[in-house]
Amino acid sequence: MDKRTNEEWLADLRAGGDRQAQALEDLRAIILRGLPYAIAGRLDPNSPESEALVEEVVQETLMNVLKYLDTFEGRSQFTTWAHKIAVRAALTELRRVRWREVPLPEMEMDEDTDSSYREMPDNQASPEEQVSQAEMMKRVNHILMEELTEKQRKALMAIMEGFPLEEAARRMGTNRNALYKMLHDARLRLKKRLEKEGLTPQEVLSVFEKVGK
């Protein structure tokens, strides 16, 4: 039976005994119907890895549903809330597996600026445009160096490289929520510094976009 109201789900899951066991069994079936949407395009659904992942995620989800039952506020269908927990568990594991072989970009910084910015602009740009690009890159890079901590630069670089926040956080010994906060602070600092220098992100971008047009 999966046509329970929210209140019925809560009552059954809190009841203990056979009533709770039946509710968990029904919830398990519902989660199993949703998980293929999380796996699709990320893992071969017929692989042994997929089978193991599904079992692991279902177990974890049911445990978390019971653990966090009191936090459910009834703002959605109970089953949507449960799917949400399952999706988070599944994607966390899928990201870990997908990125496990990819090292987090490493870097050490120094202030040794040189004339190498001339290498950065593309040859299709006119000499004037190349100078504008090089100057802007140098300016932006100095701002990155001056405004951000090494951790913030590392995190920003990882995200630019396509690392999931969750996985970057795990590698950096923190959690996704804390890393988002750190990156938010970094973005705010960069944005304010650009504004202080009389620049907007759009203006910086336009220096690069107009080249070759």
Add this chain to the structure above:
Amino acid sequence: MKIKQFFQRFFNPNKQKTSPGGMPEKQSAKMQKMLAMLSNTREVELTCDQVFALLDQFTELAAQGENVAQLMPLVQQHLDMCEDCREEYRVLESILHGTA
């Protein structure tokens, strides 16, 4: 790593394709990605945990055709900024559509 190498890794790890605009494609894409993020940055933003707490409600409202960007603008803004949360939203959305 020198500042030049940092910048090259940041915006140009592989000098391969060139975009129509003239900059190497990956470099240009990263620059655009970072600047777009800066452009969308707000003084106050929800964190991943705060968005997770609201994601089921947000997804149901979106599935019902509600204007969620207007109803829950901070959640929408976070989803625009955070690829992890956006991915989770999209999967949840597909589950609601597929299993409804």
